[in-house]
Amino acid sequence: MAIHINPQREDSTMTQSYVIIGDGVAGSSAAERLREEAPGADITIVTDEGEALYNRILIKEYAKGKLPEAPISIHDESWYSERDIDLRMNTLVVNVDVHGHTIETHDGQTLGWDKLLIATGGTPAQLPVENADADGIHHFWTFQDARAIKSHIEKAEQSVIVGAGLLGIDLAATTAAQDVEGKYLMRGDCWWRYALSESGAEIIHDALRERDVTPVFQSGVDRFETDDTGAVEAAVDPNGDHYPADFVGIAIGLDFNTEILRDTPVKIEDGIVVDEYMRTDHQDIFAAGDITQFYDRLLGARGQNGAWGSAKEQGAIAAQNMVEYESEPFEWVSSYSITHFxxxxxxxxxxxxxxxxxxxxxxxxxxxxxxxxxxxxxxxxxxxxxxxxxxxxxxxxxxxxxxxxxxxxxxxxxxxxxxxxxxxxxx
Ligand SMILES: Cc1cc2nc3c(=O)[nH]c(=O)nc-3n(C[C@H](O)[C@H](O)[C@H](O)COP(=O)(O)OP(=O)(O)OC[C@H]3O[C@@H](n4cnc5c(N)ncnc54)[C@H](O)[C@@H]3O)c2cc1C
Structure with a gap:
């Protein structure tokens, strides 16, 4: 395997220490670019997950029963050691100390950094309704979530899906692929109403109906009902209608993982605000991936992308600019495809x-x-x-x-x- 390294770089960036929080595609691609551009630097990635980078896009195919586990993994631990990147798994960062230039982890470790990259993405938002944490109610973000969804859906009989967006439809398609009849509760008149009209969405609705998933409009969830064991039994919508379900999937958006920056001057506005070089308000702290509210040069305004390709590119661009100030702006047209139909x-x-x-x-x-x-x-x-x-x-x-x-x-x-x-x- 050939690892590309920039032989020209002889300045101080070679020996700096770079810490990356998050080993998703943004963090991992940043580490790869950092190693290329700063061959002598110390690079550490800290992740709270128990596995190295995997393909988050493909976990839905795993949950559907269409793919085994193996092809979903992208890097094993040797990928990091071959590049002399220190990967720390199962390690939650709990605080960033800007003045001390350190981070603190859940187990009391302190790690110093010259430059820090926050690539912590988001966590699925919880529905603020009664019994939203009952057994049988799933969110979908990690490989662990996919494993839990797969093992449950294989034995489920009826599902309810909530969240009329790109992740909600993954959950709906997962129940359909496992032959579980479902109701897809939506607040408006159509799926992804902010991007599609009823005319376009009707194509999606028909495809869902063909797979035994029925869209229910002007609906949503008022509360969940549970049985004596605490397992979900039904969703009740704001109209009072009951939808029996022993499997519920919720995808109503992400809460961005910005908590660790609470005591820093870094600007947070539904994500971390960065410029086109992925720089935050603090000169040594950068951010990349889903978590950024970045300056989109093509839009001429702040943008946010929740897409794999964009997160990967932002990671690489952030790394480039961490090594060399303002060397490369992020300019990208994001894409997101659905292959369920x-x-x-x-x-x-x-x-x-x-x-x-x-x-x-x-x-x-x-x-x-x-x-x-x-x-x-x-x-x-x-x-x-x-x-x-x-x-x-x-x-x-x-x-x-x-x-x-x-x-x-x-x-x-x-x-x-x-x-x-x-x-x-x-x-
Ligand atoms: C089921 C599913 C299907 C998808 N399908 C598509 C698709 O078809 N096309 C597409 O373009 N995109 C798709 N996406 C979105 C895409 O996967 C994301 O946009 C992309 O993975 C974001 O990468 P990221 O590195 O910014 O964040 P993440 O992948 O979320 O990585 C962030 C990492 O940081 C870790 N972390 C967070 N806080 C801390 C902390 N305090 N300490 C340590 N670690 C921390 C998290 O555990 C996580 O591992 C899909 C996502 C999902 C969940």
Whole structure:
């Protein structure tokens, strides 16, 4: 195995100590880039999980019963030792001391750092309702969660899923794959209502119904009912309707793991605020991955991505800038695909934001929507045909003003040349 190392780097960054909190894809890719760019540096990764980096995207395939455990692991411990990276598993960081340049762990250890990367992601949010912690109610973030979901769903008879977003649909697809009939309780009129309209979401609803998962609209959960052993028996929605279930999956978003920064000057606003170089308000503290509220140069505003590719890139960019001040900005169009159905699905950029939109339905399984801000495409959703994605992403990267060209943009097939005359780049 060849490990790339930058032989040119001879300055003090070579001998600094870098500590990374979190061994998700952001933390791990940061460590890899750090080792390349700072061959002599001390690099430590601290994670509270009991296993090294695994593919969080694939744990749903494991829960569905479609994949065994082995291919989900990405790095084993030797990956770290070969790179002289000190991996500390089962270690929860409980505090960051900015003045002392140290972190403290749950077992009383103190570790010093010259530069610190926070890549701690989020923890699934709890539903603030009665019995939300009953047995049989699951959240979905770690491999351990996937193992618990798999072993329970294999014996379950009826499910309720809550959370009409990208993770909720993973839970719904998991129950469907294990042949468990389900009710998918949604607050509005359609799945992922901030990114899709009813017309587009109907394709998803039909695909769910075909798999015995019934969407229930204008619903949600008011409380859960339990049996004598404390196991969940039913969800009761705000309309008073009862939905019997011995398996419940909840995916209503993430609470970001920022608690360890409570005594620091680092700015927290539903995540850690960083600039395009992944720098926080403290010059030696960086952040990367799901946890960041980063300055998105393409959006011209603060953005947050909950996607694997983006977290990986942010980790690498953060590392680059930790070694060399302001050396590389993060500029990225995020993508997130769903592969549960017979048709492909992709969301890209920031599909839930913007001041304008355009959508079109081409067939029973083909639909598209674009979100615009100040005349530029900033994101979208493609169902059925993903082929235009690279053209849309090019327009995002070029920051072209094209909202007045919707007819061309929404043609089932179009060429970028068709837009050239009218679309101008924003200065
Ligand atoms: C079921 C599922 C399906 C997904 N599917 C897709 C998909 O199809 N496409 C896509 O793009 N994205 C998908 N995602 C999202 C994607 O996995 C995340 O965006 C990505 O993993 C975020 O990486 P991260 O490194 O920022 O955070 P994380 O992967 O959450 O890693 C953070 C790590 O930090 C650890 N940690 C937190 N606090 C501490 C502490 N105080 N001390 C020590 N360690 C700590 C956590 O335990 C965790 O290991 C999916 C996620 C899930 C859960």
């Amino acid at each position: 017979d048709f492909p699905f992709l969301s890209f950029g920031h599909p839930t934001r913007g001041d304008d939109s355009a959508e079109a339905k081409y067939s029973e399984t083909e639909w598209r929507r674009l979100a615009f801000k100040d005349g530029q495409i900033i994101g979208g959703v493609l169902i059925g045909d993903l082929s235009p994605q690279s053209k849309y992403k090019t327009l995002i990267r070029e920051q072209r003003v094209v909202a007045d060209q919707k007819e061309i943009l929404m043609k089932q097939e179009f060429e970028l040349d068709e837009l050239e005359a009218a679309g101008t780049t924003v200065e």
